[in-house]
Amino acid sequence: MKNFALIGAAGYIAPRHLKAIQDTNNNLIAALDKFDSVGVMDRYFPNADFFVEFERFDRYIEKLKRNQNINLDYVSICTPNYLHDSHIRMALRRGADAICEKPIVLNPWNIDALAAIEKESEGKINTILQLRLHDAIIALKNNVDLTNKKNKYDIDLTYITSRGKWYDISWKGDEAKSGGIATNIGVHFYDMLSWIFGDVQENVVHLREKNKAAGYLEFENARVRWFLSIDEHDLPKEIKEKQQRTFRSITIDNEELEFSNGFTELHTESYKKILLNKGFGLEEVRSSIEIVHDIRNTGIATSGEKHPFLSK
Incomplete structure (x- = not known):
């Protein structure tokens, strides 16, 4: 069972990711969205911690690793397109693999920058091309x-x-x-x-x-x-x-x-x-x-x- 976090839990596409995490018998430990209309989580992961501020979400992930030795394996990214790049970087900094909705980035040079960061990190960047x-x-x-x-x-x-x-x-x-x-x-x-x-x-x-x-x-x-x-x-x-x-x-x-x-x-x-x-x-x-x-x-x-x- 792998540990997931999800960014963009209130978005249109988020339920498909929640379902995929559940269908593959994995665990969602935390979710983030600045909007709090996320009742859909009750259907999939009611016990997952939820945050409306990125700073508290990021701190929680850090504390889990430092205090309880709970590592984050994947970060699912369902946020607005222009934020994908930043949230992928966050996943890699935390030693996790990123699973990002399309478009993964807006410009070709963003791919080059992420490729360099991916090479330096332990994580891998994945996108959804269903x-x-x-x-x-x-x-x-x-x-x-x-x-x-x-x-x-x-x-x-x-x-x-x-x-x-x-x-x-x-x-x-x-x-x-x-x-x-x-x-x-x-x-x-x-x-x-x-x-x-x-x-x-x-x-x-x-x-x-x-x-x-x-x-x-x-x-x-x-x-x-x-x-x-x-x-x-x-x-x-x-x-x-x-x-x-x-x-x-x-x-x-x-x-x-x-x-x-x-x-x-x-x-x-x-x-x-x-x-x-x-x-x-x-x-x-x-x-x-x-x-x-x-x-x-x-x-x-x-x-x-x-x-x-x-x-x-």
């Missing part, structure tokens, strides 16, 4: 690897997940803290695409607004037109008629990739691999972090292969 563990995505990669296709795959990626007015008020609406739309809701798709179709050869941005973005990515083996949005007005008519607020579609050579199901246990599967020292580390995420960084900082193109939704 799409790489999805059966449909694994099957797609295996098929691409085995198929000697002469031409590149043509892919359309569309992801619309409606968000209310709260989004702009929260840290997610602040690009300096979240990295913007492409980073916040798209980074796991870019990771999946680079994992399956190879290195990026071209990155073109056609639209970059606060609540939506679109562009064109060319990989070694694929041409990808992508569109991401949190604006409910972008939903297709048939989705609105069903009163659904999310639309996810990936077509590959005009064939739909079905991967709507099978997400519920992927965090637990991620933890199982991490506990076997087979987690995804810093180099695995480098490509997706470079992609989203370039999307944020490149100029807007007026020509090229545009996603069909841009015609709207």
Whole structure:
């Protein structure tokens, strides 16, 4: 049984981490969040100590080690994107491995700095790339690897997940803290695409607004037109008629990739691999972090292969 701490216990994604710690028969000894709406902990670890101040949380971890010889093995990080770097460093300073939600950092140079610190420490940095563990995505990669296709795959990626007015008020609406739309809701798709179709050869941005973005990515083996949005007005008519607020579609050579199901246990599967020292580390995420960084900082193109939704 390993000892865990969790930072960001009040966040949206925290319950999946709490469940993964429980499902893998490990122990949560402490949790931290500046917000105290963490009743979800009663379902998983009601006896874990909880803190709303980082200083007291950090001191408690130190006292456990010094006074009771209780070592921290892992720190699960579910905090806002811009804080990941700092909290990973804290985990390594405490001699623990870090398990960090995506995006692991906002900029490529943050990866280089963390790699240097990781090399000097006893801990390891892991991130959650659950799409790489999805059966449909694994099957797609295996098929691409085995198929000697002469031409590149043509892919359309569309992801619309409606968000209310709260989004702009929260840290997610602040690009300096979240990295913007492409980073916040798209980074796991870019990771999946680079994992399956190879290195990026071209990155073109056609639209970059606060609540939506679109562009064109060319990989070694694929041409990808992508569109991401949190604006409910972008939903297709048939989705609105069903009163659904999310639309996810990936077509590959005009064939739909079905991967709507099978997400519920992927965090637990991620933890199982991490506990076997087979987690995804810093180099695995480098490509997706470079992609989203370039999307944020490149100029807007007026020509090229545009996603069909841009015609709207």
